Amino acid sequence: MRFFRLIALALACGATSACSGFWTRGAPPEPIHITLVGINDFHGQVEPHRTPLKDGQVVEEGGAATLAAYVARLRAANPGGVVLLDAGDMFQGTLPSNLTEGAVVIDVYNHLGVDAAAIGNHEFDYGPVGPGSMAQRPGDDALGALKARIGQARFPMLSANLRDASTGARPAWTGNDGTYLMKVKGVKVGIIGLSTEDTPKVTNPANVSSLRFLPLAPAALEASRSLRARGAEVVVVVAHAGGKCADLSNPRDTSSCDEGDAEILSMLKRLPPGTVDAIVAGHTHQTMGHFFAQVPIIETTGLARSLGVVELFVDPDSRRILPERSRIQAAIPLCAKVDATQGTCDGRRLRNEPQVRLEPASFMAEPVVPDAQVAPLLAPALELAREAQNRQLGLVAATPLARGYTEEGVLGNLVADVLRASANADVGLMNPGGVRADLAAGPLTFGQVFEVLPFDNTVAVATLTGPELSRLLHLAYGNDMGSVFAVSGLEVTLERCPGPGRLSGVALAGGQPLVVDSRKMYRVALPDFLARGGDGLEPLLSTVPPERIEMTPVDGLDLREALVAYGKARGGTLEAPDLGRVRYTGVAGCQQEAR
Structure with missing residues (x-):
C-alpha cells in the first residue's frame, strides 16, 4: 500500500515547486566516517631516528613532532571523527624516557590527544618509582612507576585480561575495568585493552608476581558483551599482542600472514563473529594491515617510524559497521623530509646512496610541518639524556x-x-x-x-x-x-x-x-x-x-x-x-x- 501512496503523491505533485524536495528528502544519509589511528611499541622514541648519509646530510625518520603533524592532518580531514590508540610498550628503550620513567612519553601523548592505550609488558619494567627496577626495600611498590604514569595520563590505560593474583579481581589502580566507552560523531565506540599473556616472561617477573594475565579471547568476549550492554555500537580492540604479514599491498589477501604464531589472530579465531569491529595490535614489531573475517587489523614495526589507519563507516540508521566500506592504510611512514627520487626517509635504505636530495614530505596532499609545540615538552628530558649520553x-x-x-x-x-x-x-x-x-x-x-x-x-x-x-x-x-x-x-x-x-x-x-x-x-x-x-x-x-x-x-x-x-x-x-x-x-x- 505504501508504494501506491507514493505513486499517487508523485502524480499529484507533478512538476510543481511545492513538491520539488519530494525525491531528495528520500535519499539515504551518508554513513558516519570514523578514522582509527594506531601506533604501537613507541618505546620512548620521542626523538626522530637520525641516519648520517654518505653526502654529509642527516635524514630523520619519525619522532614525536612528526607523528603529531600526521595525526593533526588526519584530524583535519575528518573533524571529530579520529580515534587515536596506542597498542602498548610506550616507555622502555631510550634515555629520555628511561631517565624520566616514561613521564616524557605521557607528556607527548597528552599533547597528541591519545584516546586510550593498551598496557604492554614493558610498562612494568621500571618497577618502583625512583632508582632500581625491582622492589628491594620495605614499602617499595613494584608497580609504583606504572601507577605514577597512569596518574599522569589524561587517557585510560587498559588491560581487560589483567587480574590481581590473590583475589582474581581487576586491579583498582588501573582506574578502569579494561574498557573505555566514548562518543565519536554521535556513535558510541567501545575500546577494549589487552596485554599479552606472555607478560610475565617478557618483563621482570618479580614486578608482576602479584598479577595474572588471563587468556585474551575470553577476556575480550566478556569485555565486548559488557560494552555492548552499555550501548557500544562499535567495539575496537587495542592489544599488546600481534602477528606478522609480509605483504601489505592487498589488505584482502592474507596469504603472506603468519597465522601459526600470531597471538592476535589466535584470539580473533576464538571470538564469535561480530564481537569486535577492528583491532590495533602491537608487541611483535611486525607489520599488519589486513582483514581477517572482515575485521581490519593494523600493526606497525613500532619505534615511532610509522602509523596505521583504519577507516570505518557506520550506517546512521542501523548503527552498524558497513564492512564493505572499511579501508586500511597500513604502516604509513612518518617523514618530515624525503628523498626526491625514492620518496622515503628510511635511513636504512638511503645510507649507502651516493647522493640524496631531501625535500619536504607531503601527507594527504599537504606539506608535513613537524609540531613546534613538542620541543618544549621534550627539553627537560633531553637535557638529562644529553648529560648521560655524552x-x-x-x-x-x-x-x-x-x-x-x-x-x-x-x-x-x-x-x-x-x-x-x-x-x-x-x-x-x-x-x-x-x-x-x-x-x-x-x-x-x-x-x-x-x-x-x-x-x-x-x-x-x-x-x-x-x-x-x-x-x-x-x-x-x-x-x-x-x-x-x-x-x-x-x-x-x-x-x-x-x-x-x-x-x-x-x-x-x-x-x-x-x-x-x-x-x-x-x-x-x-x-x-x-x-x-x-x-x-x-x-x-x-x-x-x-x-x-x-x-x-x-x-x-x-x-x-x-x-x-x-x-x-x-x-x-x-x-x-x-x-x-x-x-x-x-x-x-x-x-x-x-x-
Whole structure:
C-alpha cells in the first residue's frame, strides 16, 4: 500500500515547486566516517631516528613532532571523527624516557590527544618509582612507576585480561575495568585493552608476581558483551599482542600472514563473529594491515617510524559497521623530509646512496610541518639524556660490533662473555631481545652502551645439573620466533627450522662433551630477567631450588656496568669475539618452506 501512496503523491505533485524536495528528502544519509589511528611499541622514541648519509646530510625518520603533524592532518580531514590508540610498550628503550620513567612519553601523548592505550609488558619494567627496577626495600611498590604514569595520563590505560593474583579481581589502580566507552560523531565506540599473556616472561617477573594475565579471547568476549550492554555500537580492540604479514599491498589477501604464531589472530579465531569491529595490535614489531573475517587489523614495526589507519563507516540508521566500506592504510611512514627520487626517509635504505636530495614530505596532499609545540615538552628530558649520553667511559670498541637475533652475532657473544667472566661461571647465556642496538667502532659513551643494553638487568647465577642445563638450552632455542640466544663456554648445534626440538647438540667450548649427569653442576651466568624465568625459561628455573639461583647482583653490577668493567680489565678495549659458537644442521630455508 505504501508504494501506491507514493505513486499517487508523485502524480499529484507533478512538476510543481511545492513538491520539488519530494525525491531528495528520500535519499539515504551518508554513513558516519570514523578514522582509527594506531601506533604501537613507541618505546620512548620521542626523538626522530637520525641516519648520517654518505653526502654529509642527516635524514630523520619519525619522532614525536612528526607523528603529531600526521595525526593533526588526519584530524583535519575528518573533524571529530579520529580515534587515536596506542597498542602498548610506550616507555622502555631510550634515555629520555628511561631517565624520566616514561613521564616524557605521557607528556607527548597528552599533547597528541591519545584516546586510550593498551598496557604492554614493558610498562612494568621500571618497577618502583625512583632508582632500581625491582622492589628491594620495605614499602617499595613494584608497580609504583606504572601507577605514577597512569596518574599522569589524561587517557585510560587498559588491560581487560589483567587480574590481581590473590583475589582474581581487576586491579583498582588501573582506574578502569579494561574498557573505555566514548562518543565519536554521535556513535558510541567501545575500546577494549589487552596485554599479552606472555607478560610475565617478557618483563621482570618479580614486578608482576602479584598479577595474572588471563587468556585474551575470553577476556575480550566478556569485555565486548559488557560494552555492548552499555550501548557500544562499535567495539575496537587495542592489544599488546600481534602477528606478522609480509605483504601489505592487498589488505584482502592474507596469504603472506603468519597465522601459526600470531597471538592476535589466535584470539580473533576464538571470538564469535561480530564481537569486535577492528583491532590495533602491537608487541611483535611486525607489520599488519589486513582483514581477517572482515575485521581490519593494523600493526606497525613500532619505534615511532610509522602509523596505521583504519577507516570505518557506520550506517546512521542501523548503527552498524558497513564492512564493505572499511579501508586500511597500513604502516604509513612518518617523514618530515624525503628523498626526491625514492620518496622515503628510511635511513636504512638511503645510507649507502651516493647522493640524496631531501625535500619536504607531503601527507594527504599537504606539506608535513613537524609540531613546534613538542620541543618544549621534550627539553627537560633531553637535557638529562644529553648529560648521560655524552659521558665518556674510557672504553673503545676495536671494530664495529653487530647484534644478532635470528642468527649468531658478535655483540651477543661479547655480552655472554661478559656475563660468564663477571661471575666466574662455566657458561654465559644472553637472550637476543636484551641486546637492542649495534656498537660502532671507536670511543664509547654511556649513551651508546645504554642503547645496546637499555634494560636494568643485573648479573645473576644459576647453578644447574647437566640435565637441567640441557633442558634450559632446549627451552631457550625451542621458541617459535627463531631467536638465537648467545652463549659463552658452549657450542650449540641447531636445526634450521625453529620449534621446540630445534636444539640438536651441545658441547662445552672446544668440543668437550657436556656431562648430562645430575652429579655434575655448572654455574650459568645470565641476566636476572632470565634467572627469574623470562623468555620462556620459567618451566625449568621454577623447579630449581631457590638456594641454587643467586639473584643478588654479582659485585653489585648491572649488565652495563659489567660490560664496562670487562672492557677496562682488558686494557680498555672491547674486541669482537669469534663467531662459530652456533652451528646449523638440516635443510636451509625450512622455516620459510614450513609456512
